[in-house]
Amino acid sequence: MSKVLLLAGDGIGPEIVTEAEKVLVLLNEKLNLNLDLDHAKVGGSAIDEFGVPLPDSTLDKAKAADAILLGAVGGPKWDALDMAIRPEKGLLGLRSNLELFGNLRPAILYPQLADASSLKPEIVSGLDILIVRELTGGIYFGQPRGVRVLESGERQGYNTYVYSESEIRRIGKVAFEAAQKRGGKLCSVDKANVLEVTVLWREIMDDMAKDYPDVELSHMYVDNAAMQLVRAPKQFDVVVTGNMFGDILSDAAAMLTGSIGMLPSASLDVNNKGMYEPCHGSAPDIAGQGIANPLATILSVAMMLRYSLNENAAADLIEKAVSNVLDQGLRTADIISKGLTKVTTAEMGDAVIEALNKL
Numbered sequence: 001m002s003k004v005l006l007l008a009g010d011g012i013g014p015e016i017v018t019e020a021e022k023v024l025v026l027l028n029e030k031l032n033l034n035l036d037l038d039h040a041k042v043g044g045s046a047i048d049e050f051g052v053p054l055p056d057s058t059l060d061k062a063k064a065a066d067a068i069l070l071g072a073v074g075g076p077k078w079d080a081l082d083m084a085i086r087p088e089k090g091l092l093g094l095r096s097n098l099e100l101f102g103n104l105r106p107a108i109l110y111p112q113l114a115d116a117s118s119l120k121p122e123i124v125s126g127l128d129i130l131i132v133r134e135l136t137g138g139i140y141f142g143q144p145r146g147v148r149v150l151e152s153g154e155r156q157g158y159n160t161y162v163y164s165e166s167e168i169r170r171i172g173k174v175a176f177e178a179a180q181k182r183g184g185k186l187c188s189v190d191k192a193n194v195l196e197v198t199v200l201w202r203e204i205m206d207d208m209a210k211d212y213p214d215v216e217l218s219h220m221y222v223d224n225a226a227m228q229l230v231r232a233p234k235q236f237d238v239v240v241t242g243n244m245f246g247d248i249l250s251d252a253a254a255m256l257t258g259s260i261g262m263l264p265s266a267s268l269d270v271n272n273k274g275m276y277e278p279c280h281g282s283a284p285d286i287a288g289q290g291i292a293n294p295l296a297t298i299l300s301v302a303m304m305l306r307y308s309l310n311e312n313a314a315a316d317l318i319e320k321a322v323s324n325v326l327d328q329g330l331r332t333a334d335i336i337s338k339g340l341t342k343v344t345t346a347e348m349g350d351a352v353i354e355a356l357n358k359l
């Protein structure tokens with residue numbers, strides 16, 4: 001029996017996780033996956049009920065689970081709270097407590113959605129990039145941090161950008177191995193012309209490359225990488241980078257595919273236990289309207305089945321069902337274009353279920 005914990009979170013989180021859960025429940029029955037599903041609160045909804053974004057009861061369940069599906073956390077309702085108990089702290093707390101250091105973010109352009117991209121179809125069609133982002137270190141976690149008052153009386157905000165050699169090697173291994181399984185190309189993104197921490201990052205990636213002769217390693221400064229991603233994104237296969245650069249570049253890569261509502265992600269520990277979530281946030285601007293795209297969350301379930309639960313056949317079925325639904329011309333508002341059928345969140349979920357039942 002494998003335990004799966006569902007954390008719906010805030011904003012559109014409950015709407016999209018409901019659709020993903022339907023898919024999990026169906027496959028659990030259909031393929032006898034022997035999954036035990038449980039639920040808990042995190043983020044703003046946990047603050048409302050327990051006063052903290054990551055209650056102990058949620059963390060205990062997360063530790064006991066083999067895999068976690070998260071919707072998204074955050075929203076304007078909690079924006080005025082102290083930084084230490086903001087919804088996002090729930091997410092960061094899960095990532096650090098479970099040591100989910102390896103974030104895999106595929107940016108794949110479904111041929112059916114070539115028109116939804118803001119770039120010309122010839123620049124993006126067939127796009128298939130994997131961004132490997134370090135998730136538990138770097139400037140988002142470095143100490144010291146805070147806002148202090150200088151002798152002059154002026155306030156100064158500060159953070160610390162730090163990576164140890166072992167942290168760099170750990171994420172490097174994930175990236176080199178991913179490149180071996182894909183097109184054999186790895187681009188390491190840094191800012192080694194300015195930041196010492198990334199000089200070390202580059203040095204270690206070069207050293208590791210000796211153990212992966214089948215992978216072609218290149219380096220790129222982050223500003224150039226941002227430019228190349230929108231100029232000629234198909235030059236990339238696997239990209240590895242630190243927490244902050246990865247945060248920004250993966251969102252840009254997401255947009256190349258037409259909608260952030262289409263992209264899943266995985267965050268893995270050393271044993272491939274993982275937390276799976278869509279790349280997007282809680283979309284408060286459309287929450288409660290039933291129009292969010294649930295496909296990124298449904299595709300996150302496919303990644304979960306593949307990376308943490310070793311159920312490749314079930315993962316393939318989900319990806320095929322999603323592709324079939326797109327073939328039928330069904331689109332949520334974020335990916336709609338002329339002549340296609342606009343559907344709600346629940347209708348999209350139901351269409352995936354129907355497609356799965358036909359496979």
Ligand code: NAD
Nearest residue numbers: 072073074075261280281282283284285286292293294334
């Ligand atoms: P966002 O990703 O929530 O939204 C950006 C835009 O994309 C919005 O216009 C939104 O409507 C749209 N969008 C996002 N997901 C969509 C979907 N599934 N279907 C259709 N449209 C979708 O980013 P934001 O607006 O910067 O952040 C909103 C809140 O989410 C903030 O509180 C932020 O802190 C939080 N956030 C959470 C996570 C997470 O939980 N992993 C990640 C990023 C942001």
